[in-house]
Amino acid sequence: MDKITEVNCATGEVTERDLTVDEIAQRKIDTDYEIARAKDIAKAAAAKETLLAKLGITADEANLLLS
Amino acid sequence: MAKQTFTTGQVLTAAQMTSLQQTAMGGGSTTAKTTSYVLTAADAGTVVQMNAAGATTITVNTALFAAGDSVQIQNIGAGVCTVTAGTATVSTAGSLALTQYEGGTLYFNSTGAALFFDWVQAASASGGMTVISTGTLSSTGVTFSSISGYNNLELHVTGYNLGGGGRLFIRLNGDTGTNYTGGYLRFRDGTASIATGAGSPGQTAQIEVDGGTTPDSGATNSAIIEFPAYATTTGTKLVSALAYDLATYKIPSLNFYSYNGTIGATTSITIVASGGTFSAGTYTLYGVK
Numbered sequence: 001m002d003k004i005t006e007v008n009c010a011t012g013e014v015t016e017r018d019l020t021v022d023e024i025a026q027r028k029i030d031t032d033y034e035i036a037r038a039k040d041i042a043k044a045a046a047a048k049e050t051l052l053a054k055l056g057i058t059a060d061e062a063n064l065l066l067s
Numbered sequence: 068m069a070k071q072t073f074t075t076g077q078v079l080t081a082a083q084m085t086s087l088q089q090t091a092m093g094g095g096s097t098t099a100k101t102t103s104y105v106l107t108a109a110d111a112g113t114v115v116q117m118n119a120a121g122a123t124t125i126t127v128n129t130a131l132f133a134a135g136d137s138v139q140i141q142n143i144g145a146g147v148c149t150v151t152a153g154t155a156t157v158s159t160a161g162s163l164a165l166t167q168y169e170g171g172t173l174y175f176n177s178t179g180a181a182l183f184f185d186w187v188q189a190a191s192a193s194g195g196m197t198v199i200s201t202g203t204l205s206s207t208g209v210t211f212s213s214i215s216g217y218n219n220l221e222l223h224v225t226g227y228n229l230g231g232g233g234r235l236f237i238r239l240n241g242d243t244g245t246n247y248t249g250g251y252l253r254f255r256d257g258t259a260s261i262a263t264g265a266g267s268p269g270q271t272a273q274i275e276v277d278g279g280t281t282p283d284s285g286a287t288n289s290a291i292i293e294f295p296a297y298a299t300t301t302g303t304k305l306v307s308a309l310a311y312d313l314a315t316y317k318i319p320s321l322n323f324y325s326y327n328g329t330i331g332a333t334t335s336i337t338i339v340a341s342g343g344t345f346s347a348g349t350y351t352l353y354g355v356k
Contacts, residue, residue, distance in 0.1 A: 002344065003206040004337075009199045009352070010213035011164065012147035013122035019207065026243050027207060034233050034342035 070111035111136040117148040128153040129179035141170035161185035199352045204345035210337040217354030220294040227348025236339040242328040249324030288312050297333040
C-alpha cells in the first residue's frame with residue numbers, strides 16, 4: 001500500500017498514513033499521464049530520427065537550417 | 068538539585084552544596100526525556116529536557132507540587148514539545164508549545180495551579196528565514212499543513228529520485244482540479260525548450276527537470292520552490308521553481324505556475340510523486356517573514 005507523509009507545521013507532528021481511495025485514484029491518473037507522456041516523447045524522438053535519416057542530414061545540420 | 072526535605076542537624080555534603088548552587092543559578096540537575104512525559108513530584112527543582120524528533124507533551128497534574136515549587140522545561144529536539152495541563156491548570160501569556168531550543172519555567176502558585184513563563188526568543192526579523200520542517204522523502208510524497216504565519220514559503224527539495232519513473236508535482240490545498248496554469252523554460256544540454264499551458268494532466272504544478280523519454284529514471288534532481296504571498300486571501304497564487312538535474316544530462320529549468328483554485332490562503336502544500344515512489348531525497352520548508 002502506497003503511503004503519504006503528513007507534517008503538521010504548527011506542532012511538528014509527522015505521521016505516515018495509507019493513501020485514501022480518492023488519492024489512489026488520483027495517483028493512477030498521474031501515473032497513466034506519465035506513461036503516456038513518456039510514450040509521446042519516445043514517439044516524437046523516433047519520428048525525428050526517421051525524418052533526419054530520410055533527409056540524409058544530422059540533427060546539428062537540421063538545427064543549422066533552422067537558425 | 069531536586070527538592071529536598073532537610074532535617075535538623077543534617078550535614079550537607081560538598082556535592083549537595085555544589086548542586087544547590089547550580090540550582091540557585093537557574094540550572095540544576097537535568098533529566099533527559101525522549102518520549103512524552105508526565106511530571107512527578109521528584110521533578111521539583113530540576114530541569115526536564117525533551118529530545119525527540121516527533122511531537123511530544125509534558126503533562127502537569129495536581130497534588131504533586133507545593134506552592135513555590137518550580138520545574139524548568141527545555142526542548143532540544145526537532146519535534147515540538149507542548150506543556151499540557153493534565154489535572155492541574157497551566158496558565159501562560161506566551162506559548163505552551165516549545166519548538167527546538169525553546170524552554171521555560173513552570174512555577175506552581177498552588178498544588179493545582181501552575182504558571183508557565185516561557186523564555187521568549189527573538190522572532191525572525193522581517194526577511195528572516197525560519198526552518199519550519201525538514202525530513203526525508205519516501206513513498207508518494209509529503210503534505211505540509213498548518214503553514215500560516217509567514218509572508219512567503221520556500222521549499223528546498225534536494226537529491227530526490229523517483230524509482231520507477233515519474234516527476235515531482237506540487238499541489239496546493241489538495242486541489243486536483245484543473246486549476247493550474249503555467250509552463251517551463253528548460254535547457255537540455257544547451258537546447259532550450261519552452262512549454263506553456265495548463266498543467267497536464269491539469270491537476271498539478273509540475274516541476275520539470277527531467278526531459279528524457281524515461282522520466283527521472285536514475286536521475287538525481289533538486290529544486291528550490293517558492294510560494295510568494297501564499298497566505299493572502301485574494302488573487303491567484305504563484306508557484307515558481309528553479310530545478311536542476313544532476314545526472315548525465317544537465318537540465319536546468321525554470322518552472323512557473325499560477326493556481327486559481329480556491330481564492331483564499333494556501334493552507335497546505337503537497338509534494339507529489341507523479342509516478343513511482345521517492346527512493347531518495349530530503350526536504351526543508353522555510354518560512355520567510
